[in-house]
Amino acid sequence: TKKKQQRLIEHSRMEEDTNSLQGQVPESSNNETSAGARNVDDPVALPRDHAYLVTAHPLISAYKPQKMSNSISNRRFVDLPVLELYGVVLFPGSTIPVKLREQSWIEYLGRQIAIMRELPHLQSEVRLGILAYKPGPRERRRGRASSNRDLVGRIGTIATIKYTHERTDLRSNAINSDNVWQRYQNGTELVFTAVGTHRFRIVGPASSSEQGSTLGDKIYEVEELMDTPLPLPPIQRMFSTPPEYREKDNLDDEAKMGETKQGDDDENDTGAQTNDRLYRHTVRAWCLAQISPTPYFVHRNKSPWRLVSRVVKKINASGGRNHLPCLVDEVDALSPSPSASQSPTLSDPTKFSFWCASNLPLSESDRLALLETSSTYERLLLVDQHVEELSSTNSPIVCARCDQSLSTVQNVFTVQGAEGTTSAYVNDHGYIHQITTLRHVDVQSIVLEGVPHEENSYFPGYSWTVCYCRSCLSLLGWMFRRVHHNMPLSRDRPNAFFGFQSSSVLVLEGRNPISPPDHSVSDSDEGSTSSSP
Secondary structure: OHHHHHHHHHHHHHHHHHHHHOOOOOHHHHOOOHHHHOOOOOOOOOHHHOOOOOOEEEOOOOOOOOOOOOOHHHOOEEEEEEEEEOOOOOOOOOEEEEEEOOHHHHHHHHHHHHHHHHOOOOOOOOEEEEEEOOOOOOOOOOOOOOOOOOOOOOEEEEEEEEEEEOOOOOOOOOOOHHHHHHHHHHOOOEEEEEEEEEEEEEEEEOOHHHHOOOOHHHEEEEEEEOOOOOOOOOOOHHHOOOHHHOOOOOHHHHHHOOOOOOOOHHHHHHHHHHHHHHHHHHHHHHHHHHHOOOOHHHHHHOOHHHHHHHHHHHHHOHHHHHHOHHHHHHHHHHOOOOOHHHOHHHHOHHHHHHHHHHHOOOOHHHHHHHHHOOOHHHHHHHHHHHHHHHHHOOOEEEEOOOOOEEEEHHHEOOOOOOOOOEEEEEOOOOOEEEEEEEOOOEHHHEEEEEEEEOOOOOOOOEEEEEEEEOOOOOEEEEEEEEOOOOOOOEOOEOOEEEEEEOOOEEEOOOOOOOOOOOOEOOOOOOOOOOOOO
């Protein structure tokens, strides 16, 4: 029966999660991924699995690429195919699904995928460059690579293909290369999921050897910008006591353990984690000051780790908890224990800067500015400014074309199982939409068109309805409503929510809401307004 199948699916999902937490790999992972094993109508499937696509097959090589140095003498220049996408800003660490239907792209990437499956020692990975498209005054292309445009100096993200989505049963990672190539060569589309690894800068046209390929002028010579993790300075025992901690009798209890005043338990845990990070940062700054000519106060106040602690402290403050609850939940998930060293994201300023840039409720121009920032420290400074402005007031979210008030940043949240507050999805026609999810919007400012559809839903268990701005009738995104009533409701899986394209809305940071959403769709509303499907 369906109920028994549902229990089996839930049980297998719990086993997979347990194995992943214990560092084990389930036996079925060698054949196909969990996304490919689930049905597209399965409400248990997670949004980040992109279960609306066909079966996912891993594209993993046993040969790992060599790690490159970030020094100037080891700068690396390579020829890379660049795909421009309208309304998509991909950061390192984020995932993007792609559906290509141009024959030139299918032949170029399909041949590399075929070689990698048969001869992984010759093709260790398949990569392409994702570049945010900057349209002209009357240009609005989406999901297509452009040509005859000056892209020199532009910065994008290199994406490595992780999975290919095919209807064939690829039971082995190494199969007949000729058969795979013939299928790609004669196919009408190429579907895959890629993950951003690091950034790149376009230097100029590709070498003459690549000019004769099927992509032609869509291949550029790029410089790889290796955003390598910043190494933690060593802590010398002889210098391990900063001046401000020397006169404290109980250093471990007060600073290292992070004691705080009596109050709410959540606030005490937050204060303990913040004090622990601050103490370890202060110790490192003091050690660096003893072995370098730079003064102690410079190391203490101008280091990336200090900025990470400051941003986390602002997010966990009262203003952040009131106006940025989406980030508060995510930061709590990143640091479940007082020891921040257990979280790779919080202990690495570079990863943390990209994580904030991907999850902060920002306009597309601000996200692109963060991607193009040259250094981690400058990016963290911009992140700190954005968090300061967003946490000071409930900033409004308006239509990008007519400035019609739609919602506020307080309503931004992460759907359970999604990659973050803003994620990329691809529809059946190959258009990639980067959408931000919101709990409530002002239904007097939107228009819903058509009937709800369940097929090809980005969020399993929900139907979707197209949503337009009532003032200018521009496409905003979609409204999602729960259709599987046996699916348990929670704060992160509400009865209804909205997904707006990041390119269709603007976030007016630091401003008060233009018109608070008095009429909004909530979890308890079931067709209570004329705009609801």
